[in-house]
Amino acid sequence: MHTAIFLIALLASFANAYPNPLPMKGDITSPQGGSPTLSCIAGGVGIPYYTSTDMVTWNSTGRVWPDGGASWTDEYSGGPNRKLWAPDCTVLDGVIHLFYCASTIGSQHSAIFYATSDTGGVGSWTNGGLVVSTNDGDDRNAIDPNFSIDPVHYLTFGSYWTGIYGVQLDPTTMMPRVNATTDHLAQRTNGALPAAQPAAEEAPVLFKYADWWYLFTSWNSDNEYYQTRVTRSSTYNSGYVDSNGTAALRNGGDVILTRHDSILGPGGEDTFVNTDDYKTGSPGSLAFHIGLNRMDMSSGWPVLVNTSTP
Numbered sequence: 001m002h003t004a005i006f007l008i009a010l011l012a013s014f015a016n017a018y019p020n021p022l023p024m025k026g027d028i029t030s031p032q033g034g035s036p037t038l039s040c041i042a043g044g045v046g047i048p049y050y051t052s053t054d055m056v057t058w059n060s061t062g063r064v065w066p067d068g069g070a071s072w073t074d075e076y077s078g079g080p081n082r083k084l085w086a087p088d089c090t091v092l093d094g095v096i097h098l099f100y101c102a103s104t105i106g107s108q109h110s111a112i113f114y115a116t117s118d119t120g121g122v123g124s125w126t127n128g129g130l131v132v133s134t135n136d137g138d139d140r141n142a143i144d145p146n147f148s149i150d151p152v153h154y155l156t157f158g159s160y161w162t163g164i165y166g167v168q169l170d171p172t173t174m175m176p177r178v179n180a181t182t183d184h185l186a187q188r189t190n191g192a193l194p195a196a197q198p199a200a201e202e203a204p205v206l207f208k209y210a211d212w213w214y215l216f217t218s219w220n221s222d223n224e225y226y227q228t229r230v231t232r233s234s235t236y237n238s239g240y241v242d243s244n245g246t247a248a249l250r251n252g253g254d255v256i257l258t259r260h261d262s263i264l265g266p267g268g269e270d271t272f273v274n275t276d277d278y279k280t281g282s283p284g285s286l287a288f289h290i291g292l293n294r295m296d297m298s299s300g301w302p303v304l305v306n307t308s309t310p
């Protein structure tokens, strides 16, 4: 089903090295659009969500947890009614499965939580509990969850400092399998922009297409240098390399989207249609926006293409 929205090769005309995002209208142009996922649910206080029938005009629909209704996250988010990050929403057998995280900038005291809803409507969400948590000094950070089901129920997450991790989930509880090992999928040590920042890599999206698992991640700090990179593997939980064969665990990653034109720091990606978390404006006066780009997968590597429609 996902494949139907990708362009076939040769339709693209390349006006820019990196195409501009498709236009999006409605409530979603508000500056609350960090770490989007399609539906569209975005990071923010209580997790705001938006709906659209045409993927151009987006209406605000409500919040998953209205008015401080996620008290179990307070310990990680710094108190009541703080922003919750990076929601990931998947519909399986008529149930909406939501993973999201709570942390504060610069902290490894972080947790990924799970919730379900049958309708997505206001008041319909049930807290499914804490899935993974980390503490200061751990070798990983429980942020930026991405849930996938092919070939197993699997949660990728992390991490800002030490890259990307994955753990198999029990399909009945959506909690890590008993004795599950945590796979280290990607890490970079080669510095970041701007200079003197940590070699940050975070926000995985694991995307199965044809014979490959693609691991999209966001590199650099969360500012105008934020960018989207990709590696791929023939197995889901190890062996990711970029197009040069450089391992994702050793600084590998092809850039598929980086700052261009008026678009600063397009990271925070999701695939399906690729929804990119853009910042526009001049450095120092950044505003978050969400943008859509199409991907051409025909070469076996994702390439963003110019189109004027979703």
Ligand SMILES: *[C@@H]1O[C@H](CO)[C@@H](O)[C@H](O)[C@H]1NC(C)=O
Pocket (backbone or CB within 6 Å): 051, 052, 053, 054, 057, 058, 059
């Ligand atoms: C958005 O909300 C407006 C006003 O409530 C409504 O007229 C419109 O149909 C909605 N659009 C979508 C795409 O849901």
Ligand SMILES: *[C@@H]1O[C@H](CO)[C@@H](O)[C@H](O)[C@H]1NC(C)=O
Pocket (backbone or CB within 6 Å): 178, 179
């Ligand atoms: C988990 O590990 C413990 C200790 O090695 C073992 O006793 C137990 O059987 C394991 N459980 C499962 C479900 O693998």
Ligand SMILES: *[C@@H]1O[C@H](CO)[C@@H](O)[C@H](O)[C@H]1NC(C)=O
Pocket (backbone or CB within 6 Å): 036, 037, 038, 087, 088, 089, 145, 146, 147, 148, 149, 204, 205, 206, 207, 208, 269, 270, 271, 272
């Ligand atoms: C996570 O991965 C799934 C399956 O690959 C994808 O469909 C989904 O959009 C992703 N969500 C986020 C928020 O990354």
Ligand SMILES: *[C@@H]1O[C@H](CO)[C@@H](O)[C@H](O)[C@H]1NC(C)=O
Pocket (backbone or CB within 6 Å): 242, 243, 244, 246, 252, 253, 254, 255
């Ligand atoms: C692949 O190698 C070429 C030649 O050394 C280099 O220019 C390019 O940046 C590399 N690509 C990646 C993704 O590292």
